[in-house]
Every structure is written in structure tokens, then in C-alpha cells.
Amino acid sequence: MYDFDTPAPRAGTGAIKWDIRESAFGNGDALPFWVADSDYMSPPEVVSAIKEAAEKCVFGYTAPTDSYKNAVREWIRTRHGCRVDPDWIVPSIGIVSEISNIIRCFTSPGDKVLIQTPVYDPFYNIVKSSGRTLVENRLVRDGLRYSMDFEDMERDLKAGVKLMLLCSPHNPVGRVWTEEEVRRVSQLCLKYGATLVSDEIHWDIVTPGVTHFSALHAGTPGNVIVLTAPSKTFNVAGLKCSNGLIPNGAMRRRLAAWKESRFIEGPNSLGLTACEAAYTHGARWCDEQNVYLAKNAEIVRKFISEKLPFIGVTPLEGTYLMWLDISATGLDSRELCQRLTRAGAILNDGWRYGDDGFVRLNIACPAAQLRAGLDAIAEVCGR
Numbered sequence: 001m002y003d004f005d006t007p008a009p010r011a012g013t014g015a016i017k018w019d020i021r022e023s024a025f026g027n028g029d030a031l032p033f034w035v036a037d038s039d040y041m042s043p044p045e046v047v048s049a050i051k052e053a054a055e056k057c058v059f060g061y062t063a064p065t066d067s068y069k070n071a072v073r074e075w076i077r078t079r080h081g082c083r084v085d086p087d088w089i090v091p092s093i094g095i096v097s098e099i100s101n102i103i104r105c106f107t108s109p110g111d112k113v114l115i116q117t118p119v120y121d122p123f124y125n126i127v128k129s130s131g132r133t134l135v136e137n138r139l140v141r142d143g144l145r146y147s148m149d150f151e152d153m154e155r156d157l158k159a160g161v162k163l164m165l166l167c168s169p170h171n172p173v174g175r176v177w178t179e180e181e182v183r184r185v186s187q188l189c190l191k192y193g194a195t196l197v198s199d200e201i202h203w204d205i206v207t208p209g210v211t212h213f214s215a216l217h218a219g220t221p222g223n224v225i226v227l228t229a230p231s232k233t234f235n236v237a238g239l240k241c242s243n244g245l246i247p248n249g250a251m252r253r254r255l256a257a258w259k260e261s262r263f264i265e266g267p268n269s270l271g272l273t274a275c276e277a278a279y280t281h282g283a284r285w286c287d288e289q290n291v292y293l294a295k296n297a298e299i300v301r302k303f304i305s306e307k308l309p310f311i312g313v314t315p316l317e318g319t320y321l322m323w324l325d326i327s328a329t330g331l332d333s334r335e336l337c338q339r340l341t342r343a344g345a346i347l348n349d350g351w352r353y354g355d356d357g358f359v360r361l362n363i364a365c366p367a368a369q370l371r372a373g374l375d376a377i378a379e380v381c382g383r
């Protein structure tokens with residue numbers, strides 16, 4: 001069994017989540033539940049591979065090898081059931097910057113780009129800062145669970161959306177979209193000529209029993225780009241390595257030329273090493289992490305139902321980010337987060353994702369840390 005209970009010593013290492021607590025929030029002692037990375041250690045197999053690479057004592061220019069591409073392909077085949085040609089794999093330094101590249105490459109200023117809100121906050125800024133027109137397709141909430149408004153989506157696509165950005169699994173509402181939902185999105189994009197860019201960075205992180213359905217399966221390889229990475233799954237975001245999957249050769253060539261003309265480079269050598277090791281040896285670690293996260297989610301649900309039953313806990317199907325409805329506290333999310341920080345827990349306010357009645361809680365941490373955070377929430381919200 002792997003160890004997720006021992007906290008990683010992150011304070012003082014430059015970890016954004018830990019080291020800007022004082023400067024950004026005014027409480028350097030508060031426990032951090034904000035930035036989406038994990039507070040236990042990466043898999044020992046990944047750490048060993050990096051140590052082995054370091055012992056070779058050379059860190060020159062490095063390109064993805066055949067064995068790297070094979071590891072990515074095999075991970076996708078065994079974990080997600082998709083057959084990927086190695087040529088489809090387009091390594092990059094991160095998903096956010098790659099989405100920005102893709103939007104700028106495949107659309108023109110003023111073009112409409114559709115996102116489904118509330119959503120991971122950089123989605124708004126990537127679209128706006130590129131001078132494209134942001135189109136919002138609000139997710140609908142039925143009880144605590146979210147679903148897509150396909151009628152609204154079709155109206156938007158019909159009115160000329162050029163590119164749709166799907167977040168799958170969805171940060172922050174925790175949905176793992178079903179096969180039916182992904183196929184419908186894909187068919188609508190194809191029908192109205194929109195490029196579908198599916199950000200699947202969280203695709204390995206699912207509640208046991210839930211299956212992620214990649215847009216790669218959805219049968220429209222002509223217009224789909226899937227973006228994924230080992231960064232969330234194996235806690236290697238700082239190593240800057242992600243992978244685009246682009247079945248359409250003409251689109252791949254266009255993106256490669258676009259990046260080349262702007263001197264945009266690929267991942268660093270240790271990122272490639274970590275990714276290959278994670279995808280080759282990390283299956284059991286990934287499964288055990290999913291079980292651990294499901295137990296953490298249960299700790300949150302139980303605590304809130306016993307002590308703070310007026311807070312709504314959105315069901316967590318995927319990601320390690322819990323979306324809590326705090327509207328019954330009578331406070332907006334920014335005010336509540338300030339009070340939580342003072343009480344010792346830093347969460348993300350829902351306002352930044354597009355819904356001020358919510359806060360986002362990152363549960364990828366040792367259970368003891370999570371329990372301490374819940375106590376801080378109870379201190380602020382308890383009646």
C-alpha cells in the first residue's frame with residue numbers, strides 16, 4: 001500500500017500553495033486547500049526515475065523519445081481504452097498555455113469561443129486575453145448535481161462558435177461527463193463546424209466505479225483536440241509536461257508551424273522522465289490514490305452532514321476538488337473565504353469560477369490535514 005497519510009514537507013520549498021499564504025492571504029499559518037496540487041508525495045517510482053536521470057549528470061536539450069510516446073500511448077490504451085497513434089501525441093509545457101496556443105492558432109480575433117460555466121478560472125482569461133469573444137453556456141444544477149444545457153449550447157454553436165472548450169472531468173463541479181453527454185457535445189461541434197478542445201487533465205482522477213469517457217472516443221477525429229497530463233494525477237505540475245492528442249494531421253501541422261514561428265518550446269527533460277515513469281509504473285499508485293480521495297470525500301460529506309447540514313456538498317465523480325454550496329451562510333464566497341483564512345483554512349472562492357455562492361475545497365492531502373481544515377470551516381460557519 002502506498003502512503004498518502006504522511007504530509008510532504010512543502011513549506012519553504014517555493015510551493016505556491018504553501019509559500020504565498022502570508023503575502024497573498026495574510027495568514028502564513030493557515031492550512032492551504034486552494035491550488036490544485038497534492039500535499040502527499042509523488043509515487044516513489046517517479047522519484048526514483050528522476051534520481052536516476054539526475055545521476056547521469058547531463059541535462060542537455062531533450063526531445064520526446066519513442067519510449068516516451070509508447071508510455072503515453074499505453075497509458076491511454078490501458079486506462080482509457082483509446083487507441084492513439086504515437087504521431088497524434090503533441091507534448092507541451094502545460095495545459096493552460098497550450099489552450100492559449102490552440103485558440104490563437106485555430107481561431108481569429110473576435111471569433112466566438114464557448115466555455116461551460118462555472119469553470120476553472122483561467123478559461124475566461126485565456127479567451128478574453130486573446131481578443132476572442134467569450135460565450136458562456138451555463139451548466140444547470142438539478143438538486144446538487146450539474147448537467148449540460150444542450151439547447152443553449154446548440155443555439156450558441158448555431159450562432160457561429162468557432163471553438164468549444166470542454167472541461168472533462170469538470171473543475172470545479174466535479175462531474176465526469178457520461179458517454180452520452182460527451183458524444184452529444186462532439187456531434188454538435190461537428191454539426192456546426194466548431195473545433196472541440198477537451199481539457200482532460202483530471203481524467204485519471206475518478207471516484208472508484210465512475211468511468212471517464214474521453215472525447216477521443218467520440219468519433220469525430222477531424223475536429224477534436226484532447227489535452228492531458230500526468231501533472232494532477234501524479235503531483236508533478238512543477239515539472240511542466242503535458243500532452244495534446246490531435247488525430248487530425250493537418251491540424252497537428254498547423255499547430256506545429258504556429259508554435260515554431262513563435263519560438264514556443266516543448267517540455268523539459270525531467271518532465272518527460274517523470275511522465276514516462278508515471279505512465280509506465282504508476283497504475284497501482286493512481287488506483288490507490290483514487291480510493292484515498294474517495295475516503296477523503298466521505299470524511300467531508302460526513303462532517304458537513306453532521307455539523308454543517310446547511311452546506312450543500314456537490315457529488316464528487318472526478319477531480320479532487322469539492323464544490324461546496326455556502327449560500328445558506330448568507331455570506332458571499334469572498335467574504336467567507338477571508339473569514340476561513342483567518343480561522344486557519346485557505347479555500348478558493350466560487351466567485352472566481354463564476355458562482356459566488358460556492359467555495360472550492362482541495363482534498364488531495366493527508367486526511368489529518370483535511371480534518372483540521374474542516375474544523376476551521378465549522379468554526380466559521382457553525383451555528
Ligand SMILES: Cc1ncc(COP(=O)(O)O)c(C=O)c1O
Pocket residue numbers: 036093094095096097120167171199201229231237242
Ligand atoms: C481543468 C484544468 N486545466 C488546466 C489546469 C492547469 O494545467 P497546467 O498547469 O498544465 O497549465 C488545471 C489546474 O488546476 C485545471 O484544473
